[in-house]
Amino acid sequence: MVIHVDQLSKSFDYYKKETGIRNSVKNLFHREKLTKDAVNKVSFDINEGEMVAFLGPNGAGKTTTLKMLSGILYPTGGSAEVLGYTPWERKNDFKKQFSIVMGQKNQLWLDLPASDSLYLNKCIYEIGDQKYKETLDELVTLMDVKHLLHVQVRRLSLGERMKMELIAALLHRPRIIFLDEPTIGLDLVSQKNIREFLKAYNHEFRTTLLLTSHYMKDIEDLCKRTIVINQGKLVYDGEIRKINEVMNEKKRMKLTFSAIVERKDLAVMGSIKEYSGYDVILEVERAKFKEYSRMAMDHFPVIDLNLEDIPLEEAIARLYEQPEPRG
Numbered sequence: 001m002v003i004h005v006d007q008l009s010k011s012f013d014y015y016k017k018e019t020g021i022r023n024s025v026k027n028l029f030h031r032e033k034l035t036k037d038a039v040n041k042v043s044f045d046i047n048e049g050e051m052v053a054f055l056g057p058n059g060a061g062k063t064t065t066l067k068m069l070s071g072i073l074y075p076t077g078g079s080a081e082v083l084g085y086t087p088w089e090r091k092n093d094f095k096k097q098f099s100i101v102m103g104q105k106n107q108l109w110l111d112l113p114a115s116d117s118l119y120l121n122k123c124i125y126e127i128g129d130q131k132y133k134e135t136l137d138e139l140v141t142l143m144d145v146k147h148l149l150h151v152q153v154r155r156l157s158l159g160e161r162m163k164m165e166l167i168a169a170l171l172h173r174p175r176i177i178f179l180d181e182p183t184i185g186l187d188l189v190s191q192k193n194i195r196e197f198l199k200a201y202n203h204e205f206r207t208t209l210l211l212t213s214h215y216m217k218d219i220e221d222l223c224k225r226t227i228v229i230n231q232g233k234l235v236y237d238g239e240i241r242k243i244n245e246v247m248n249e250k251k252r253m254k255l256t257f258s259a260i261v262e263r264k265d266l267a268v269m270g271s272i273k274e275y276s277g278y279d280v281i282l283e284v285e286r287a288k289f290k291e292y293s294r295m296a297m298d299h300f301p302v303i304d305l306n307l308e309d310i311p312l313e314e315a316i317a318r319l320y321e322q323p324e325p326r327g
């Protein structure tokens with residue numbers, strides 16, 4: 001096991017600020033202190049080589065958790081062990097074994113070519129000359145950015161810049177990479193490139209990856225397992241493809257008819273998600289599916305019938321509404 005998290009919590013204190021001059025003056029003398037439980041007693045374990053998606057709606061506590069696991073923030077409760085270290089003790093040996101990449105933040109200097117920032121990382125991480133040359137060469141070839149090493153970072157496209165950011169994060173061969181929205185703002189082709197790279201990299205080096213993303217494709221493509229948090233609490237930890245089984249009350253029935261069927265005649269079977277007269281998508285109780293398929297075949301001019309899971313995105317959105325853990 002490379003990551004062990006036990007009842008990890010982080011609260012932020014902040015002061016209520018009211019608008020208007022009167023209230024601003026009042027705030028000078030009396031400020032109401034409020035507490036936000038950003039992460040609330042979260043526990044999970046991650047094994048070496050796993051690629052785990054860390055999901056949750058905006059403000060769920062994902063970034064705060066990643067920041068604690070990489071030692072940027074101190075927790076207010078609980079404990080965590082990453083590669084056998086307590087992250088917030090920030091031991092040098094620990095810092096040399098992980099990386100954090102935030103899609104919204106640059107670690108490269110915008111006014112310098114990437115090669116300069118990469119060389120700086122070489123010095124910080126005390127990478128030997130030969131090792132640096134080999135690793136850099138391998139990474140720029142894998143990412144196909146060798147020709148861009150000497151271009152000022154500011155002049156690179158967002159996708160090219162993210163590739164360089166990843167190279168900077170991987171130069172010291174970390175055993176764990178925390179990726180916070182690595183594909184944010186990238187076009188579909190660049191997103192795919194980054195995903196393919198991460199997949200190949202994980203396969204080759206068994207690097208553990210903990211990834212947050214709002215793009216479902218990233219999650220489905222890269223990770224078997226997902227941890228979902230909502231309002232700071234863990235609500236699901238398990239296989240992505242099992243989310244539907246866990247939320248298994250409903251399935252989708254897609255019907256195509258040879259003649260128009262009235263809405264009201266279909267509504268008895270379940271809720272209508274899409275309707276055009278000839279085509280309909282119904283959400284039906286999983287337990288009743290067989291009965292309703294027979295009923296549809298007997299009573300309507302059915303020319304095609306398909307059963308589908310609820311789309312992953314929707315299943316996850318429903319998980320976000322769950323107050324209690326599932327899975």
Ligand SMILES: Nc1ncnc2c1ncn2[C@@H]1O[C@H](COP(=O)(O)OP(=O)(O)OP(=O)(O)O)[C@@H](O)[C@H]1O
Binds near residue numbers: 059060
């Ligand atoms: N320094 C801080 N002071 C006060 N509140 C904070 C601070 N940092 C984060 N929070 C609050 O903690 C909660 C969790 O924030 P966090 O950034 O971890 O969410 P997230 O899951 O990463 O969200 P997103 O998907 O929007 O990036 C939010 O309500 C946020 O406003």
